Amino acid sequence: MKLEMQxxxxxxxxxxxxxxxxxxxxxQINKAVEAGKLTKLNKSNYENCDFNGEVSDFIYVYAYAxxxxxxxxxxxxxxxxxxxxxxxxxVAVPKKKNITTLPDWPTxxxxxxxxxxxxTGILERWTGENRFKIYDIEKTVVDxxxxxxxxxxxxxxxxxxxxxxxxxxxxxxxxxYAELLKCSDVLKTYLEVLI
Numbered sequence: 001m002k003l004e005m006q007x008x009x010x011x012x013x014x015x016x017x018x019x020x021x022x023x024x025x026x027x028q029i030n031k032a033v034e035a036g037k038l039t040k041l042n043k044s045n046y047e048n049c050d051f052n053g054e055v056s057d058f059i060y061v062y063a064y065a066x067x068x069x070x071x072x073x074x075x076x077x078x079x080x081x082x083x084x085x086x087x088x089x090x091v092a093v094p095k096k097k098n099i100t101t102l103p104d105w106p107t108x109x110x111x112x113x114x115x116x117x118x119x120t121g122i123l124e125r126w127t128g129e130n131r132f133k134i135y136d137i138e139k140t141v142v143d144x145x146x147x148x149x150x151x152x153x154x155x156x157x158x159x160x161x162x163x164x165x166x167x168x169x170x171x172x173x174x175x176x177y178a179e180l181l182k183c184s185d186v187l188k189t190y191l192e193v194l195i
Contacts, residue, residue: 007037009052010129013063014038015045042101053128057106061091061132064108065099068092069122070134071111072143073151079137081159092135094118117143117181137163138170142177145186160190 006022007014019029029046032038038046045063058078061068072090076082088107093099095112102108121139125132135143141163148156163169178184 007032007048007050008129009048009050012048012051012053012055012059012128012130013041013045014048015063017044019046041103053130056127056130056132057089058125058132058134059127059130060103060106061089061108062130064102065091065093065097065110067094067097068099068108068110068133069118070132071113071140072109072147073155075135075137075140076144076159078134079140081137081140081162082155084155092118117146120177120180137166137168138173138177141174142181142183142187145178145190146181146183148186157190157194161194164191164194 006024007019008022011018016029024032029038033040033046037049039049041047041060041063047063058070058074061070068091070078070089071092073082073084073086074090077085086109088109090111091108092111092113095114095118097112099110102110121136122133123136125134141160144151144156144159163174174187175184178187
């Protein structure tokens with residue numbers, strides 16, 4: 001029985017449950033690690049060493065922080081709202097979630113969001129057979145405005161300006177999110193200056 005025939009080539013991160021569903025026993029999983037087919041990331045996730053697909057650092061978030069959602073500058077870059085590429089992936093997690101194991105690379109900046117901020121605007125995206133969660137574009141813009149002092153005023157202005165130039169922008173949704181997340185006054189001030 002060839003291990004490479006059983007591990008899906010298009011799946012970069014694979015967890016124990018998925019491996020067991022394929023038919024792997026714990027013994028076979030350990031043999032796959034010894035054979036260099038899998039690398040253990042943490043107690044429940046492995047990296048497929050024979051991965052054949054599009055690589056994205058975002059898919060590592062699911063392995064280390066299953067509740068994590070790509071946010072702030074990482075999401076802004078994903079949507080083409082900023083040319084600045086952050087050194088770390090910005091990841092939102094629920095306020096009371098305890099993330100203990102993080103990778104050496106890629107590095108994560110964890111943001112502990114209250115439930116309203118965390119639960120609003122989550123999308124699931126797929127890159128091949130691998131998934132990650134990211135906030136929609138309007139939620140990303142509202143979070144950037146909310147964290148403008150941490151992000152930087154110029155970066156915030158650039159992101160909002162690029163958003164406003166998009167044909168697919170949804171100003172009503174942007175306002176709804178801003179009101180829900182308590183930064184509608186700041187958004188109005190920015191829009192008065194930019195429009």
